[in-house]
Amino acid sequence: MPHPSLKAVTLTHVRYHRGDQLGHFLAWISLVPVFISFGGFVAHFIFRRELQAMFFAVGLLISQFVNEVVKTTVQQARPVTCELLEMCDSHGWPSSHSQYMFFFATYFTLLMLKGIGLAQTIRNKGFAFSLAWSMAVLTMYSRVYLGYHTVAQVFAGASLGLVLGGTWFWVVNSLIFFYFPAIEESRFGRMFYVKDTSHISNVLQFEYDNARAARKNMAARKVMDPKST
Template structure:
């Protein structure tokens, strides 16, 4: 008689594995909304580091990583179960309190709001309008999507939102009241010079500064070619 080996238990990577009921158009939309933190991390912060390398934004991203680490520590300690729908979603082996998606989005929304408000008149009021009309509704929709899709209870997403808001405000204060004084040191360090890391917080109007310097550089190249 052949020896029967037990089948291994398989576990999916749930970073982008979001399920919704077939035919549910709202669920389909909210499944994409639920992936906004992934888009921000990969499309936003990674591309920013590649092309911009601003210290303020780098510390912003680092704060989000700290926030997610805190979330995992709390989840592991509290070990609160997800709602009963976790069986259909095959995620009952993970914990639900607090919601990491809600925590991420509300941290992101508050930090970006405070950063924009701090630089209002520098980057312009239009950016604040984008934050208020796009970022905060996205945070609320993400929180709602986690309940609608069955990944969390209302209490779990509210806890995540509250914790994310608190950590976002706290980290903004830590960065801009203490760590920012080290920005010039980092900028002039071997690491900063090698990776072209910069801090433009001392420049009154970054967009105007970059625009005028780009034009001046182009004119300088044109003059050299003419000579």
């Protein structure tokens, strides 16, 4: 028995029954929000510095803050299976995992429909939609299957994620969007090379063409002046 004064960091603390292959798979699915946060958004900031992605991440943080406020206010217990999962010291309504993934899927879908993002063709968009929503549904199912939440708790999280995702997308792209040029030109924007490419119809082609043009210009300068570097 763990000491009552000790508390584990539960960021990746997901349990499943030994030998349960489906449970093992769903345990990894349950960690998708962690992969998106620390793998997706951190890597995106390091390599791309897009304002749309930054405000996407801010929205997810706001959504999680709202989730904690609601959980603390409602204080609905998790199901009895939490006793086997060492999760009885936290509230269960609404499910933060479900809320996170449905916020993500909603905002991501609206970005694609608006023509913002790397998936430009209909085939790529279809794949992106399918992946985002399948991960959202599987995450919701995993939280019930693994015993962390009731059905009502995951549906409450999914509903709140849908509403907050749609609302935040409207706020960013109807209100904050007009300040993107100012943010780009600000001291912060210039220091961290923050940019907005949402006005470019095909970002991949734009970056590809400019990278090739820059390489050709560099090669031409070397031919004209072999001593140049």
